[in-house]
Amino acid sequence: xxxxxxxxDAGPIIRPYTVTRGRTRPxxxxxxxxxxxxxxxSAAPGLSPxxxxxxxxxxxxxxxxELASGTGLAVGVVGVLLxxxxxxxxxxVRTSSGGAQPRVDLxxxxxxGLRTL
Numbered sequence: 001x002x003x004x005x006x007x008x009d010a011g012p013i014i015r016p017y018t019v020t021r022g023r024t025r026p027x028x029x030x031x032x033x034x035x036x037x038x039x040x041x042s043a044a045p046g047l048s049p050x051x052x053x054x055x056x057x058x059x060x061x062x063x064x065x066e067l068a069s070g071t072g073l074a075v076g077v078v079g080v081l082l083x084x085x086x087x088x089x090x091x092x093v094r095t096s097s098g099g100a101q102p103r104v105d106l107x108x109x110x111x112x113g114l115r116t117l
Contacts, residue, residue, distance in 0.1 A: 033065040
């Protein structure tokens, strides 16, 4: 019996490093999961389909975590793609903490909520 590595319903498998051209970190500052991202421009020629998908999802303000979930891309991949879009001036990023460290009690509550899922 032969094992099947591809579920027909899942579609083709694309490795994250293929989407990011081997990059594992965005240029510039990293993105917090709770940072809010908003599109400031429209898709430019030369953007990959994944860049376009991320940019389209940013038409309304959205957190990085929601963006990753909604696009079906890994958080690390979303960070790299957002870095490209930020460098191109197509998105803005706002942190809710104004650059301050997140509260430890808030992080514990989020972690507890995730564990219950």
